[in-house]
Amino acid sequence: MGSPTATERRELAFAGVARQAALVREGAVTPRELVETALERIAALDPELNAFRAVFAEQALLEADQAAGRIAAGDERRLLGVPIAVKDDTPVAGTPRMCGSSAHGGPEPEDAEFVRRLRAAGAIVVGITRTPELAAWPFTETAAGGITRNPWDRQRTPGGSSGGSGAAVAAALVPGATASDGAGSIRIPAACCGLFGLKVSRGGVPTAPYEEVCAGLSVFGFLTRTVDDAALLYEVVTGKPYVAAAQQDPPRLRIALALRIAPGSTARLTADWRRAAEETAELLRSLGHEIVEREPSIGPVGLNVVARYLAGIDQEARAVAHPERLERRTRGLARLGRVARRAAARARRNEASDAARVNAIFDDVDVVLGPTLAKAPLQIGRYEGRSAAYTLNGVLRWVPFNGVWNHLGNPAAAVPAGFDGDGLPLSVQLVGRPDSEQTLFSLSHELEAARPWADARPPVS
Numbered sequence: 089m090g091s092p093t094a095t096e097r098r099e100l101a102f103a104g105v106a107r108q109a110a111l112v113r114e115g116a117v118t119p120r121e122l123v124e125t126a127l128e129r130i131a132a133l134d135p136e137l138n139a140f141r142a143v144f145a146e147q148a149l150l151e152a153d154q155a156a157g158r159i160a161a162g163d164e165r166r167l168l169g170v171p172i173a174v175k176d177d178t179p180v181a182g183t184p185r186m187c188g189s190s191a192h193g194g195p196e197p198e199d200a201e202f203v204r205r206l207r208a209a210g211a212i213v214v215g216i217t218r219t220p221e222l223a224a225w226p227f228t229e230t231a232a233g234g235i236t237r238n239p240w241d242r243q244r245t246p247g248g249s250s251g252g253s254g255a256a257v258a259a260a261l262v263p264g265a266t267a268s269d270g271a272g273s274i275r276i277p278a279a280c281c282g283l284f285g286l287k288v289s290r291g292g293v294p295t296a297p298y299e300e301v302c303a304g305l306s307v308f309g310f311l312t313r314t315v316d317d318a319a320l321l322y323e324v325v326t327g328k329p330y331v332a333a334a335q336q337d338p339p340r341l342r343i344a345l346a347l348r349i350a351p352g353s354t355a356r357l358t359a360d361w362r363r364a365a366e367e368t369a370e371l372l373r374s375l376g377h378e379i380v381e382r383e384p385s386i387g388p389v390g391l392n393v394v395a396r397y398l399a400g401i402d403q404e405a406r407a408v409a410h411p412e413r414l415e416r417r418t419r420g421l422a423r424l425g426r427v428a429r430r431a432a433a434r435a436r437r438n439e440a441s442d443a444a445r446v447n448a449i450f451d452d453v454d455v456v457l458g459p460t461l462a463k464a465p466l467q468i469g470r471y472e473g474r475s476a477a478y479t480l481n482g483v484l485r486w487v488p489f490n491g492v493w494n495h496l497g498n499p500a501a502a503v504p505a506g507f508d509g510d511g512l513p514l515s516v517q518l519v520g521r522p523d524s525e526q527t528l529f530s531l532s533h534e535l536e537a538a539r540p541w542a543d544a545r546p547p548v549s
Contacts, residue, residue, distance in 0.1 A: 092117070097125045101260040102545065105170055105317040108263050112159065112169040119155035119169025119212065123148045126171040126214050129261045136548050138236045139246075139255040141176050142183060143215040151212045158210075166324055168210030173265040174203055175253050176216045177223045178308065179297060188221040188249075189418070190232045193409030201296035202308050203266070205325045217252030217265055221418045222404045223302075225479070226276045226487050227466055228252060231415050235468055238280055239546035240512055244465040247277035253311045254281040259549045264317055270306030271397050272490025275502035278311055279460040279515035282504050282544060284318055284532065285311050289522050290497035293325055302400030303432060305393075305494040313542045315533040322525070333526035334533045341454040341531065344382035345369045349462070350390050355488040361459040364505040364514035369457060371538060372531075384449040384456060386492055389442050392435035393491035394484075398425035399432035420476030435495070443496045443522075450521040455531060460502045460515040462488055493519055501528045504541035 092100060100108070100117065111117045127145050134140050148171065155169040174180050177187045179196040180203060186192050199207065207213070218236045220228050228236035228251025238246040239259040246255040250267035254277030257265050267274045269287040278285025286309065293308045295301050301308075312318045319334035347365060349355050373379045402425025405411060405418065414422070425432075449456060463486060471479040493500045500519045508514055520528050536542070 092121060092125070097128065101125050101129055101263070102313070103263065104313050104542070105167070105264040106314070106320045108170050109167055109320070113164065119152040119159070120149065122169055123152040123171050123212055123214060126262050129259070130215065133259055133261060133548060136237065136242060137239060137255045137259060138234050139217055139252040139259070139261060140173070141186060141216045141218050141233055141252070144213065148212050148214045155210060155212065163210070165210035166320065167206065170211050171214040171262050172206060172211045173215050173217045173253060173256050173262045174213055175250050175266050175268060176219045177249070177268055178203060178266055180213060180216060183216060186232070187223055187404070188219045188230045188233060189408065189414060191408040191410045191413040198297070200308070201294040202325045209324045214262060217256050219249045219252060221415050222401055223249035223268065223270065223273065224401050224418060224421055225249060226272060226483050227471070229468070229472070237468065238465055239548035240282065241465070241510070242548065243468050244512065245280060245468060247280035247465065249273040250277045250311060253277065254283060257281070257283055257311045257313060258546055264310055264312045264321055266308065267311045268301065268306050268308050269494065270302035270400060271393060271494050272487050274309050274311060275460055275490055275500060275517060276487055278502035279513065280465040282513035282541060282546070283311050283313060284315050284501070284503060286318055286322070286501040286525070286528060286532070287493070287499060288322065288525055289499045292499070292525065293322070303396040303403065304436065305396050305400060315529060315536050319529050328525070330525065330529050334529040336530060337534050338527060338530040340376050340378065341527070342378045342380065342452070343369070343372055343455045343457050344380055344449060344453040346383045346456050346458045348383045349488050350386040350492070352388060352390060353484065353488045355462045355485040357459060358463040360508040360514060361461060361463060365457060365459045365516050368505050368516045368535070371535065372457070375534060375538060380453065382449060382453060384446045386446055389446065389492050389495060392438055392442060393495045395428045395431035395435045396495060397491065398428040401425045402429070417474070417476050417479060421480070424476060439495060446492070446496055447498070447521060454520070454527065456519040458489055458517050460489060460517040462486055464508060464510070464512050489517055498522055499525045499528055501532050503532050503535055506539070
């Protein structure tokens with residue numbers, strides 16, 4: 089077997105999780121070639137993007153050689169030899185969980201449960217991706233780690249809080265990366281970076297060693313280029329038949345096109361992002377689905393989302409080893425969280441009644457379709473030096489569609505939907521009733537087949 093050329097390595101990098109795993113099983117590439125490809129691309133491109141906090145080159149190559157030995161012995165684990173990255177809010181044994189900050193303590197004693205399951209399936213962790221401090225913001229800029237940039241436009245954010253994972257996967261530094269979503273932190277980077285990002289229902293992926301994350305709002309998950317890649321990763325860590333769901337067309341569905349921003353928000357939906365949702369609705373109609381204009385009864389749920397989010401940041405800030413090292417804006421956000429504790433407790437008591445009211449729309453439709461964001465990815469430095477309250481008010485005008493589904497616990501997916509006039513990715517959000525991930529995988533795959541996106545490659549790649 090000859091070594092891949094530079095062109096072949098680039099194509100290999102963009103092949104994605106499922107294809108890379110298949111190539112290893114077929115003997116077409118070795119785990120070392122996959123890991124070397126990832127490490128070479130990180131070395132070449134990450135100075136422009138700053139997606140990685142740490143890279144485990146020596147350990148990853150050792151594990152790649154061990155994987156090759158297992159393959160020779162007949163091991164057929166589903167991710168054997170595939171390199172992945174892990175977001176820096178997730179415990180990885182032997183390295184600090186810094187969560188975008190210098191305030192955290194020493195190395196973690198063990199992997200998070202879903203990382204352990206990835207390793208058990210044969211995946212190789214090549215590094216840790218950057219996140220805003222305490223995973224608090226939908227942009228990834230920190231005093232401790234600097235600025236993470238979008239490979240589609242280096243003057244734009246890749247989103248957050250899984251911004252490092254988004255940039256790394258969009259530029260094919262790795263074929264897939266872990267992420268987490270407490271108020272859109274999988275879907276926002278997916279939208280900014282032209283990726284597929286699905287947030288599963290609450291409880292769908294284990295959060296151990298934590299009983300819950302971000303006051304119960306957050307779930308762990310993945311960012312990938314394709315629906316099939318996400319389905320494989322989620323199936324590995326949950327045991328649910330997502331791969332089969334992603335590979336079959338859905339039945340005829342009744343889909344609600346919902347464009348209204350919830351009352352109380354000052355966000356404004358721009359023309360490009362409205363167009364993305366409307367054109368996707370027309371595409372789905374052409375595929376045989378019924379489209380109706382229908383809005384979920386969200387009402388003032390956004391206040392409950394914000395209260396829980398602030399309480400979650402306060403919890404995280406109180407848990408760090410060196411709170412005096414937190415950034416000024418993060419300390420301000422934690423103070424808001426302390427003020428919001430009673431409101432957060434009330435929000436959790438209201439969760440069931442909120443869910444009953446909002447999810448009543450699923451008595452009439454199968455899926456809710458709308459924009460993922462209200463406007464294009466933020467410019468780098470847009471909130472540099474600003475207070476916690478100013479920044480929070482500002483970003484809520486950019487991301488008004490996401491957090492409600494964390495409060496309610498529904499699955500929701502960000503699906504690429506073309507590009508705006510500046511060549512930046514557009515995205516739509518598909519939301520289903522609780523535990524309807526198979527429907528979302530199937531519908532997203534149908535959209536991908538009708539309007540392929542995975543071959544589009546950003547300038548920094």
